[in-house]
Amino acid sequence: MKKLIELLAKEMAAAFERAGYDASYGRVNLSNRPDLCEYQCNGALAGAKAYKKAPIQIAGDVAAQLADGSIFSMVEAVPPGFVNLKVREDFLASYLMDMQKEEKMSVTPAKEPKTILIDYGGPNVAKPLHVGHLRSAIIGESLKRLGRYMGHKVIGDVHLGDWGLQMGLIITELRRRLPGLVYFDDSYQGEYPKEAPFTIGELEEIYPAASQKSKEDEAYKAEALQATYLLQQGCRGYRALWKHIMQVSVADLQANYQRLQVDFDLWKGESDVQEYIPAMVRDMQEKGFAREDAGALVVDIKEETDTKEIPPCMILKSDGASLYTTTDMATLVERMKLYHPDEILYVADKRQEMHFTQVFRCAKKTGIVDAGTKLFFLGFGTMNGKDGKPFKTREGGVMRLENLIGEINEEMFHKIVENRSVKDKDAKDTARIVGLSAIKYGDLSNQATKDYIFDIDRFTSFEGNTGPYILYTIVRIKSILHRYDGANDQKLLPAASSSEKGLMLALAGFGSAMEEAFAERAPHKICSYIYELSNAFNRFYHETKILAEEDEAQKASWICLLRLTQRVLETSIDLLGFEAPEKM
Ligand code: ARG
Numbered sequence: 001m002k003k004l005i006e007l008l009a010k011e012m013a014a015a016f017e018r019a020g021y022d023a024s025y026g027r028v029n030l031s032n033r034p035d036l037c038e039y040q041c042n043g044a045l046a047g048a049k050a051y052k053k054a055p056i057q058i059a060g061d062v063a064a065q066l067a068d069g070s071i072f073s074m075v076e077a078v079p080p081g082f083v084n085l086k087v088r089e090d091f092l093a094s095y096l097m098d099m100q101k102e103e104k105m106s107v108t109p110a111k112e113p114k115t116i117l118i119d120y121g122g123p124n125v126a127k128p129l130h131v132g133h134l135r136s137a138i139i140g141e142s143l144k145r146l147g148r149y150m151g152h153k154v155i156g157d158v159h160l161g162d163w164g165l166q167m168g169l170i171i172t173e174l175r176r177r178l179p180g181l182v183y184f185d186d187s188y189q190g191e192y193p194k195e196a197p198f199t200i201g202e203l204e205e206i207y208p209a210a211s212q213k214s215k216e217d218e219a220y221k222a223e224a225l226q227a228t229y230l231l232q233q234g235c236r237g238y239r240a241l242w243k244h245i246m247q248v249s250v251a252d253l254q255a256n257y258q259r260l261q262v263d264f265d266l267w268k269g270e271s272d273v274q275e276y277i278p279a280m281v282r283d284m285q286e287k288g289f290a291r292e293d294a295g296a297l298v299v300d301i302k303e304e305t306d307t308k309e310i311p312p313c314m315i316l317k318s319d320g321a322s323l324y325t326t327t328d329m330a331t332l333v334e335r336m337k338l339y340h341p342d343e344i345l346y347v348a349d350k351r352q353e354m355h356f357t358q359v360f361r362c363a364k365k366t367g368i369v370d371a372g373t374k375l376f377f378l379g380f381g382t383m384n385g386k387d388g389k390p391f392k393t394r395e396g397g398v399m400r401l402e403n404l405i406g407e408i409n410e411e412m413f414h415k416i417v418e419n420r421s422v423k424d425k426d427a428k429d430t431a432r433i434v435g436l437s438a439i440k441y442g443d444l445s446n447q448a449t450k451d452y453i454f455d456i457d458r459f460t461s462f463e464g465n466t467g468p469y470i471l472y473t474i475v476r477i478k479s480i481l482h483r484y485d486g487a488n489d490q491k492l493l494p495a496a497s498s499s500e501k502g503l504m505l506a507l508a509g510f511g512s513a514m515e516e517a518f519a520e521r522a523p524h525k526i527c528s529y530i531y532e533l534s535n536a537f538n539r540f541y542h543e544t545k546i547l548a549e550e551d552e553a554q555k556a557s558w559i560c561l562l563r564l565t566q567r568v569l570e571t572s573i574d575l576l577g578f579e580a581p582e583k584m
Contacts, residue, residue, distance in 0.1 A: 001098060001099065001102050001105075001106055001108065001511070002108075003106055003108075003511045003512050003515075004095055004106070004508040004509070005029075005030070005039070005509075005512055007095070008028045008071065008072075008087070009026055009028040010026075011066070011069065011071045012026035012027070012028050012043070013025075013026030014026070015062045015065040016047075019058075019062050020061070021058060021061070024043075025043030025044070025046055025047045026041065026043055026062075027041065027043055028040070028041050028085070029042070030509075031084070031085075036078075036084055037074065037076070037084035037085055037086055038085060038086050038087055039085040039086075039087070040082055040083060040084050041062075041082070041083040042081075042082060042083075043062075043083075044056070044058035044062065044077075044082070044083060045081045055080050056077060056081045059077035059078070059081045059082065059083050062083060063076065063083055070091060071087065071088060071091050072085055072086065072087060073087065073088040073089065087505070088494075089495045090494045092494070092495065092501070092505065092508065093492040093493060093494045093495070094492075096492055096504055096507055096508060096561075096564060097490065099507070100560075100564050100567070101490075104149065105510055105567070105568065106510050106511030106512075107150065107510070107511045107514050108511065109150060110150050110151040110152055114152045114341075114343060115152070115153045115154075115339060115340070115341045115342050115343075116155070116341060116342065116345060117154075117155045117156075117341040117344045118143060118154060118155070118345045118346075119140075119159045119344065119347065119348075120139070120141070120143075120144075120156065120157075120158070120159075120346075121137050121140060121158040121159065121264060122158070122159050122160075122348060123160060124160070124161035124164070124166060125160050125162040125167075125245060125249045125250065125253075125269070126166050126167065126207050126245050127166055127207055128401075128402075129253060129256050129400070129401045130398045131398075131399045131400075131404055131454075132383075133401065134260075134383065134439075134443070135349075135383060135443060135448075136347045136348060137260055137262045138260070138439070138444060138577065139347050139380060139443070139448050139523060140156065140262075140347040141156070141260075141261070141262045141263070141577045142440075142523040142575060142576050142577050143345065143347070143378075143523065145574065145575045145576075145577060146514070146517060146518050146526070146575050147518065149518075149571075149575055150515070150518050155266060155341070156263070156265050156266065157264060157265070157268055158266065158268070159268060159270070160250070160253075160267070160269030162246060162270055162271045163232070163271040163274065163327065164270070165224060165228050166207060166211075167227075167228060167242055167245065168225060168226070168227035168228030168229075169210035169211055169224045170203070170207055170241075170245060171228075171241055172210060172223045172227050173206050173207075173209060174197070174206065174241065177206075182237070183197075183237035183238065183241045184237060185237070188237065192237070192240035196245075196248050197244065198244070198248065200248050200252045203245065203248055203249065210224065229321070232274070250267065254267075256401055256402060259402075259405060260405075260436070260439075261436065261577055261578065261579075262577065270327045270331070272334070273327060273330040273333070274322075274327075274330070276330040276333045276334055277327075277330050280329060280330055280333055280368070281297065281315060281316060283366075284299060284315065284366055285297070287366070289365060289366045290315055294318065295318030296316060296317055296318045297314070297315045297316040298312035298313060298314050298315060299315060299362045299365065299366065301313050301358060301361035301362055301365060303361075310354075310357060310358070310361070313325055313358040313359065313361065313362040314326075315362075325355065325358055325359055328355075328359045329362060329363060332344075332359070332363045332368050336368065336369060340373075342373060342374065343374040344374070344375050345521070346375075346376070346377050346378065347378045348377070348378075348379065348380075349379065349380060350379025350380055350381060352377075353377065353379050356375075356379075359375075360375040360377070363375065376521075378448060378449075378521055379448075379449060380448045381446075381448070381449055381450045381451035381452065382451045383443070383451075383452060383454050384451055384453050384454065385453070385454060386453060391454050404439075405435065405436075405439065407456065408438055408456060408460065409431045409432055409435040411435075411456055411457075411460050412431040412438065412460055413427055413431035415460060415462070415468075416430055416431055416434065416584060419462075419584075426583075429581070430581045430584050433578070433579060434460075434467070434471055434581065435460070436467075436578045437467030437470065437471050437573070438460045438466065438467045439459065440578050441459070441466060441470065441527060441576065441578070442454065442455075442459035442467065444526070444527055444576055444577075445465060445524055445527035445531075446524060447522065447524050448523070448524070465527070465531050470530055470531070470534055470569065470573060471573075471580045471581065471584060472584060473534040473537055473538060474566060474569050474570060474573075474580040475580060475581065475583060476541065477562050477565060477566045477569075478566065478582060479583075480546055480547060481559065481562060481563065484555075484559050486552060486555060486556055487552070487556050489556055489560070490560060491553075491556065492560050493553065493554060493557040497543060499543045500558075502536045502539060502540065503536045503537055503561065503565065504561070505536075506532055506533040506536040507533065507564055507565060509533075510529070510572075513525060513526065513528075513529035514526065514575070523575075526572055526575055526576055530572045530573070533568065533569065533572075534569070537565050544558065546558045546562070
């Protein structure tokens with residue numbers, strides 16, 4: 001369905017034409033003076049030069065064409081040449097009635113759906129999930145849901161870091177602790193045990209211990225590098241251990257992501273694409289893209305227009321080992337082969353920007369990714385503590401995701417119990433739901449590229465621009481709907497007050513807000529939209545005695561308006577990746 005602003009612009013364009021001007025000047029914007037008007041058109045100012053006329057004269061000509069129309073209730077030409085606009089209440093009500101009949105409300109689904117692959121999450125197997133991975137998961141999940149809502153085919157891939165040195169470190173530490181394990185017996189020919197020789201708890205203790213030792217002890221580090229090498233070369237026992245590490249670790253990761261309501265279609269990782277590397281390298285060499293540089297194999301990717309130094313993309317180290325870039329290139333080989341996406345979007349820390357610049361350029365230059373496929377990097381900023389430094393535990397360590405969620409839920413639980421007499425069990429469930437909104441909204445309401453401060457007090461507040469405030473608004477609507485027992489017709493009467501009209505205008509803006517958020521890959525625009533919508537609703541709510549209204553048709557119309565508000569809000573928070581409780 002057409003967006004409200006498009007309908008207004010169409011009417012405006014026709015008026016320019018009737019007044020003898022070009023229709024292209026009839027563009028309409030949201031007003032930046034809400035005290036004076038709802039929308040405005042600045043086309044007269046733009047057209048003044050072309051027509052050698054004072055803008056106010058053009059604005060006046062156009063306004064005259066629009067008197068007594070069916071769309072605008074006010075059309076005012078004001079100096080120096082604006083046309084200030086207000087929408088007719090009956091037109092607005094009928095627009096919203098059309099909108100509520102549509103499955104996607106005022107969003108127009110893509111005419112040519114694209115296949116979009118989103119690479120997000122990026123946890124490293126065997127290392128605990130920490131807050132650094134939180135942003136990728138939250139932002140990526142939202143963009144995936146938004147893309148699907150727009151009608152695209154979106155594939156989410158977790159892209160595990162499962163092939164690096166951490167594996168060699170764990171194997172080395174295990175070997176030192178339990179040298180008698182069958183995995184370390186080179187002459188062993190039989191089957192390896194099904195059960196892993198460690199639990200997730202042990203694994204989480206082993207990795208940091210090993211990592212610490214390798215920093216202090218050169219020989220230990222050399223052993224870990226050698227173990228990594230042997231693993232990658234296919235050593236049987238190490239492969240079997242690697243499988244155990246994967247099993248135990250991935251099960252834990254899945255539980256964590258589930259708690260965050262983040263879900264991936266593909267659980268692939270760096271290890272899955274190693275098989276593509278030899279042929280990929282050979283091809284780059286044969287086609288003359290790769291050259292040797294001090295023993296290493298590199299691809300030049302500098303461009304004339306570069307304003308800063310872009311180093312060559314390294315494909316193989318001088319010892320023949322592959323790198324982070326190699327694996328990402330090989331992953332592109334596989335993604336093109338299996339999914340042939342129109343677009344691949346990477347959501348990762350913005351400090352990885354150079355890495356992705358290199359990978360993208362190299363992939364395009366070597367033809368691994370064809371011209372028709374867009375590669376896009378969305379780099380996010382750091383999540384900081386109140387001290388402005390990267391978020392840490394009270395003891396100064398890296399904050400584990402689980403603990404962070406635990407802390408938020410605890411805080412939410414106290415607030416909820418303080419607020420009202422909810423039963424303990426219900427309060428715990430509610431705290432989990434509301435807590436998730438606090439974390440996700442706290443993150444998503446900031447522009448992704450910026451750093452932000454993770455402020456538990458602010459994020460869990462029921463007031464202000466927060467997740468809990470949005471949920472509180474939804475719960476308030478649900479409670480009114482619950483108590484209403486009248487007829488449920490779909491008829492909306494024209495707004496009876498300015499606060500009601502404000503709410504209706506906000507609702508009508510749903511489609512534009514979502515489409516803009518998608519086009520700019522900017523979930524924070526969804527947040528700004530629902531914050532304003534919630535404010536508009538609460539203003540209306542405070543001024544209107546809905547259930548006490550005696551005119552049944554009026555009351556039914558308000559109930560219908562509430563239902564639409566609830567639907568728009570719940571759809572929007574679903575796109576952000578969280579949901580509302582029944583009560584709070
Ligand atoms: N595992 C990486 C990290 O923790 C993030 C992976 C991002 N995705 C990618 N295709 N490189 O830094």
